[in-house]
Amino acid sequence: MNGAQAAGDVWDRNDLKLDGGRVIDRRVYRSKDIYQAELAQLFTKTWQWVGHESEVPAFGDYLTVQLAGRPIIVARGEEGRLRAFYNSCTHRGAMLATAAKGNCGGSFTCMYHAWSFDTAGKLESVPKAEAYGAELKKACYDSPAVRLDTFCGNIFVNIDGKAPPLDEFLGASKQHITEATEGQEVLGRVRWKLEGNWKLWHDNFRDNYHPMFTHQVLTFLYQGVEIKGENHDLGGGHSYMKFPPQGSGDSYAKFVQRLTGRAYAGAPAMGTPDKQAYHVIMAVFPNLDIQFGGGNGSPYSSYSVLEVVRPISVSEAIIEIVAFGHVGEPEAVRQERLESLLSIQTSSGKVSADDTEAARRCTIGLGASEAMRWSNMGRGQAPGMSGAKNDEYSLRGFYSEYKKYMGDILRSENN
Template structure:
């Protein structure tokens, strides 16, 4: 147990005492007791991302994921409905599957004693039923069915589950963060996206909040990733000198990290209820190459010129859906956050196709997926290294507090929405910790 501020005559403490308006105690990142409370009061009570409906397009399809410490399974039933169940057999407790995704046919079958369950979790068959005569177990007993998540809702194909029976509905809870999914789906000529089944899974040796805080930290990119950006910029210059043509767009994904700090300062972040945040601006994706022009023509045929222009000029680069998602809608990227311990976090990195869009537009998202977000790229490696260094420092006794002082008290708030006074303001970190104290205090 780390040294933390004390509260009460019994020597106990309130997690809200660990957060002040411009700083947070290191126990928020490094203490096991704090982490256990986060799992109980945040991840087991708020809406947590389950997956996209295109991961389970057919009856019998399933995909597994975690909500806090709970192994869950998302299924597609014969009638097309989607269900989220605890991945546990009610007989002896075995997980029904340890595969990430697959198709189980008409029933989920336990590999231990062959209990069978319908795709909505209801028990279908119990082997040797005569052995249960006179006991409490039978196919008529709901306790013999798989336990379902109390609440399951989707928005534009993205599905969430909550282990709490009560709370705001998904759309209310998302609030302004709906823009993450609206922006991505609206960029598809057919108004929908579909997941690319290949997913990167990375275990980061750091606290889950360090990852989320980094995503909208506009000061770090040109510092942390400057070397990779400079190398890409130099290659762009060489291509231009040798061919007279601009380098392919994917080079810009890396060279953009040479953007000077004063330009990052000109961006803006916005904070919404429940801890969600948006970073506006940053990367233009409308060159006048033939691929882009073809895509815009397809969009105009689908939406008309005015609506197409409105969609393609949406000023969003990055959305945090607190506490579980990082979404880069214009690049069809999504990273799900699955905490494993105070110093270990699993991130799942997914990308999507825009239905009806030309193949080169998908290739752009694939390039970003591999060059920026994959575990093998220098950009991700830079971040992972800094995350680890932060975690090591926070577990030391070199100091008790983490600073979020930059522009503290300067960010205006109106109608429950906070706007950063500059792009470099640490408003997103302060805003997420404001939500953290609400969750941790009231669950």
């Protein structure tokens, strides 16, 4: 339930005199103990998006990812099956693959002493093994499997193996993940390091209050228009915001010109006809965001972009942005999508650079948390789980679920 609180929750005793579901205790962005608990209780116990099947279509294709400090390989085997296992040699621990993605040719050979593993992490060969005599029980040296499942082509892994089935975990977000990624493939990824707590980035995606003020490239779209749209807590920590494009066709032309420096010559054919004009920003618990939409007559119609943020310390995170395109689109359209992504949503993109700066300012500002412990996320007064575009049901839904995973550590006064 939106804003659900445990009895005796210290968040209820906040200085802002708000319901504890309407505030954020700023320690969640700064406490090293809370960060360690997030790794142990959140990132290992939830399903984590790691890639899309289109990125690993053939036998031997693999991708690598680091989750909660654990290096993981996802590889496609001979029979077409995807498997995940630890990217760590069972001999002395060296990584088996260092590239973000590639093709292993059927096996991963460790660079250190050349032990070799198949696409399921099974130890295949050990050079000069006779020196081990009968001691070397090869079956004890397979790299342990990591639980893997897919939904609509999206690959998820669960480190502790005990999360609910993926379908159940994704819950009400499934319908929208399907809308965003069905019939699509990954065109490319961009990643960069955020100097800030991972939740600052994820909060920002659930926050539709800021764009009209933060993003100078967008502000004029909001002038003199009635702001419409929806903001939903979908339950399970997932959220969904849907809104029509702001501004008119003319203002979109101006927007494109500002972004690209080129005159806007009208929307190119994007492969999929525009049916409906809308933007969606959805968040999948705990650290995945998907933006998609279509039909506004801009070159960015029928787009899908996915973002995942993974912490590497309490104050640093890797942000990865993944561009999708419809299967079978012309090369020129794919190029346009990638260029749009670079100009809008990368570390130097005209929108994401603002969000990065907001996170940086929050990170420094939160240094004053001892003097001011609580942040407000109380927008939207209608009871229930849904409100208007700029409300914060989406944020409250995240922290309600976050509290369930984090448990007692948030109720302690001493982190």
